[in-house]
Amino acid sequence: MGHAESEVLDVERLREDFPILQREFGGEQVVYLDNAATTQTPEPVVETIADYYRTTNANVHRGLHQLSQEASVAYEDAHDRVAEFIGASGEREEIVFTKNTTESENLVAYAWGLNELGPEDEVVLTEMEHHASLVTWQQIAKKTGATCRYIRVDEDGTLDMDHAREIITDDTAMVSVVHVSNTLGTVNPVSELADIAHDHDSYIFVDGAQSVPNRPVDxxxxxxxxxxxxxHKMAGPTGIGVLYGKKHILEEMEPxxxxxxxxxxxxxxxxxxNDLPWKFEAGTPVIAQGIALAEACDYLDNIGMERIQRHEEQLAQYTLEQLREEGDVETYGPSVGTERGGLVSFNLDSVHAHDLSSILNDSAVAIRAGDHCTQPLHDKMGVPASARASFYIYxxxxxxxxxxxxIDDARQLFA
Incomplete structure (x- = not known):
């Protein structure tokens, strides 16, 4: 099948924005299927970074000279653009630029958790949490005497919502949940979980690392x-993450x-x-990255987040269908025909995921192998690691x- 088979995107046209996809290894053009780890960066975003350094590079909020003023305006406007992208009506005051999702988790855990949690409090997570959420709240709980509890993941890779309603109680101070699992592809019912949390006067923290880049999020x-x-997971640069927080909560939090x-x-x-959001952005901030992230928001919105979501879903379903025809391949997460994000984790019988990834690399197919920062989930699944193919717009x-x-080649090699 050619590139034009997508029902929703002009993939051939989009690929022109990503020169790295033309790279060849051993005479084979790279097949980049590691997008849940990092997506590639399109030319308009690369040009935005280069243009900033060529024309506007100066520190923000500190200089009265023209370059500083231009950089400050562009950097502040970037907060507004990101707020618009995720439907935050509080605009820049609700958008804090950090280094990555992990730092955003830590910011809340330390600035809110250390001050608010005590031995009588509970933090509710899921068994499919990324270590950025699980380890962070686990360690904050140890410091404060709070208890971590985990919503069960069923055999089909979905959350046990009856269990969620059981363990989110009046003792729950924070619910921290991944929106789309980076291992299972499960799309969690975060709105329903928010309702349950708020019924018990708890806050909810949503890990949107695998959802904001790939689907409309409000x-x-x-x-x-x-x-x-x-x-870096949404066609933007590395080195920048975002924390959205409701204004009234951020105002109450210490830096x-x-x-x-x-x-x-x-x-x-x-x-x-200082005022929000600068209260949480100590030192010289991620100026070029923030401005480039705003450009990435423009790039994705010009394509259309609904279309991006449908394209990824089609690829994930097609991959599941192909892999499940193979009797010796085990896939993880929701089944064919069930809503899921744009990734598929799997294992080939009797072949360690790392070995499989290495063999695929010989064919210039780039996938991820390991526990994907979800060791407890892999323990629950009874496997040390899995291979993961994850998709994006190109x-x-x-x-x-x-x-x-x-994978067929690998099968024959290990036969």
């Missing part, structure tokens, strides 16, 4: 108190990092804090066919 429709995601930029007034005895069914063919 933080106010979900009623998330916090939501985090990363630029996570101290220093320049986040202060209003400093004496030898004490200090007061992937095709033809590339899935190449993946399946390379």
């Amino acid at each position: 933080v106010e429709a979900i009623d998330a108190d916090f939501l985090a995601f990363s630029g 996570y990092l101290y220093g320049g930029e986040m202060i209003k007034k400093v004496t030898f005895e004490d200090a007061s804090w 992937n095709t069914r033809e590339e899935v066919d190449k993946l399946v063919s390379a």
Whole structure:
């Protein structure tokens, strides 16, 4: 099948924006299926970064000169653009730029969790949480005496919502849940979980690392108190993440990092804090990355997030169908025909995922292998690791066919 088989995207045209996809290894053009780890960066975003450094590079909020003013406006406007992208009506005051999703999780865990949690409190997570959520709240719980509880994952890879309603109680202070699992592809009912959390006066933190890049996400429709995601998984640069927080909660929180930029007034005895969101952006911030992230939002919106979601879903379903025809391939997560994100994790019988990934690399097929920062989930599934193919706007069914063919080669090698 050729590139034009997508029902929703002009994939051939989009691929022109990503020169890296023309790279060849051993005479084979690269098939990049590791997008859940990092997506490729399109030319308009690369040009935005280069243009910033060529024309506007200066520190923000500190200079009265023209370059500083231009950089400051572009950087502040980037917060507004990201707010618009996720439906945050509070605009820039509700958008904090961080280094990545993990730092966003830590910011809330330290700035809110250390001050608010105690031995009588519980944090509810899911068994499919990324380590960025699981380890962070686990360690904060140890520091505060709080207890972590975990919503069960059923055999089909979905959350046990009856169990969720059972363990989210009046003792629950925070519910931290992944929106789309980076291992199972499960799309969790975060809006329903938010309703349950709020019924018990708990906050909800949504890990949107695998959802914001791939589907329409409206933080106010979900009623998330916090939501985090990363630029490098949504056609943006590395080094920038986003924390969305409801304004009234962020205003009550203490800063996570101290220093320049986040202060209003400093004496030898004490200090007061800057307005939102700068209160949480200590030191020289991620200026070029923030401006480029705004460009990535434009790029994705110009394509259409609904169309991106449908394209990924089609590729994931096609991959599941192909792999499940193979009697010796086990796939994980929701079944064919069930809503899921644009990734498929699997194992080939008697072949370790790392070995499989290495063999696929010989055919220039790039996938991820390991526990995908979900070790407890893999323990529950009874496997040490899994292989994962994950898709984005520039992937095709033809590339899935190449993946399946390379798996056939691996099968023969280990026969």
